[in-house]
Amino acid sequence: MSAFDTLGRRARAGLTQTIGVLLGAGAAIGLTRIGVGPQISTSSVATVLIGLGGAVFGTLAVIFSLLFLVVQWVATTFTPRLTLFRDAPIVWRTAAVAMSVIVFCITAILASGSRDTISACVPLVAVVGTLVVLVLLRVVLANALAATQISPVLTTICEHGQQSIVATYPTSDNLDPKPRIDPADEPRSIQWSRNPLVLQRLHVERLIHLAESADAVIVMEQAVGSTLRASATLAHVHGPAAQSNGENASGKIDNGAFFAALDTGPERTFDGDPLLAFRLIADIALRAMSPAINDPATAVQAVDQIEFLLVSAMSIDESARRWRDSGGRLRLVVPRPSWTDMLVVGLDDVIAASLGSPMMLARLDAALTHVSTVATSVEQRTQLARRRAWVAQARADRFPSLDQ
Template sequence: MGPPRDAPRARAPCNGRTRLRAPTVPGSAMGEPSEPHGPRVRRRSRAPLGLPGRALRRDLSQLVCAVAGLLLGLLTPLVDAGPQVASDRVVSMLFTIGFGVISLASIIYSMLFLVVQFSASTFTPRLGLFRDEPIVWRAFAFTVGVFVFCITSALAVGARPEVSAAVPCAAMILTLVALALMRTLQMRAFASIQLGHVLSAIVDRAHHVFDALYERPYGGGAPPGPGPRAPTATAPAITVHWTGAAAVLQRIEVTALVRAAADHGGSVAFRVAPGVTLTRGAAIAEVTAGGAAEAALRTALGRALVTGVERTFDQDPELPLRLLADIALRALSPAVNDPATAVEALDRVEDLLARLVGRELDVGGFRDDAGRLRVTVPVPDWERYVRTAVDDVGYAAAGSAMVLRRLRDLLLRLARYAPASRRAVLEERLRWVERAGGGAFPLVWTPPPDG
């Protein structure tokens, strides 16, 4: 998604940046074959600007490192310059280094699985930040390359009596680089189980998404709704339903869909937004186009949907607040009973809400080159953000004076510099917090600070 534009092109965020989206290249089919009210939906698509997706990049990196190790292992023993070393000793060293590095990598990755599981169970099972770190698959890919180099070099030396010292030197250098990557990987894993690092990582992702989505300051007036709808056309609107298995809508390739709608003289009004779980029969969107253009636009709609098994940060600005609220709720559960963690989560919640309160949130409309509204996507409004970030935590914190005081301070500060039309949502919750805190903790509940 992205802010509505009067400019010729629609824009949409991806990985924290606003980029133009190229047409999607279809991947494996996810839904069933096209039905009267259901397109063939693709599970995967390529990333914008023709860049391969994360899974494809991961696989390619392992293949590239393995091929590089093979070529280097075949060419290095051919070097004759420099001092010579007995080949039998070099072969023994190469086999030892190769199998030792791959064994060390296997042990480290096995331990990391436990770290990831511990981190998920400590904070929230929906947190996959460490798993998506590029260092995780880059370190493994480089280790595979070192293993292939060592084995290939050992076999390439063969029965030669001597070999250049460049072979063992290259093996040692590559091993040191692999160990450095493993150490970096371990440090990232250790950081992923620290509360402060996790909260900061969520907030950083949120800042990228918010800055890409909400570029315009709030203009005041009534709180925006779910976004403008596409203009009424002469052709009737056809509701498109989901026909595949249950899946999470992760991303909508907006630019390609706007282009298709303009080419076919139609429009698409989505009923769902990224982050929603699609179930069989659920209404996805309303397509307005006449004649054969209707089928073509439904096909383009199916190709524009990118689904998966979990929510992602790409086009889901509500996800960071949901994760922070989940961490606070887990900390307030009777099994954990850690209100200080909930307070730290609310610190980050205030930072995100303060970033949103002064920005225009009604960014769900996308126009073609002629300025005609072609695609609309429902987006969260200010009340939705506040409800996601505050309501559940407030009810769960009814027995904690510490968390209620922090929640009161959060609402007070936001209400003081929020636009007038956005204060009512905050003041309503502030009154509830005052009643809950004063009624449950009359001896320790003090008046709010001035200023």
């Protein structure tokens, strides 16, 4: 994993735009100093650069207008927790290219000074940059349109959810099968003492390094995606670090360094949070089934995706994930949501909201029946049977003719 990947989304967006601005300024200064090759009147080039810069600035305005409109549409139509378009890399990359072209045009005008002529490369690069911005803008517009349509939104959420499941529950996991923690240890607790935030991501390498330096084992008590509330226990530290007292005690894990290895924020992300996809799709189904919307067909589409994700996660290893250091010693234990957690988040609220819809009850019964046929454990079949009985009872009570 590169250093760029370890940055947060907002940090990556800001860094990309900063790099774009610096590249635009540097390219303008370098190209205006070229004294060989075709030369063009500086006044003519300045007029072209001003026009292109203004056009690209208008592109930036369109991008931010789309952000406001699409985010508002998605929040009111689907769910306020859906941030796919806002966080899409193409949006802030297009903004970065547009800013680079604007800075290039301004810097080129200023760098040309009192020269009578300037290299033809300057307007050529400005034109090419503007064309690139227009191509990217077309992609942004296509993404904005897709972000307002139910089918592309559900498909994208499902794809992100499947990727998160694969990343959280790898099929070829050669890590420690069982933790080797001395039960006689008196672990030290690390508690959350800040404002409520969501645990978005763990920097595993940093946590392993902290545990290795202290010759300890860090057992996380909060899974990625959990809301960290005041006095919540984040982790237990087993080993010498748990027995160390004092600020400068050898082997003590510093709370500040531990918190620095966690990414937190106000919103959940798909990184390491397989339950988020279930939550978002369930939210869309719940809103579709609300009396104000009353759109069971959309809820049926949402159940299609939930069913697919449940089947995809059927064979996951629900035990906590464990990492070793380079010497093979256990250093980090991280809990993971169970398959039952996915079932509860994905379907329970939807079933409760669909008891008055024959279309949804029929679709839910079909989904639960299909998932039951591929269930791999007794616990999974038991949980599915309970919900099938719930749906069947609702159909028998409210719509007895459906079973005739």
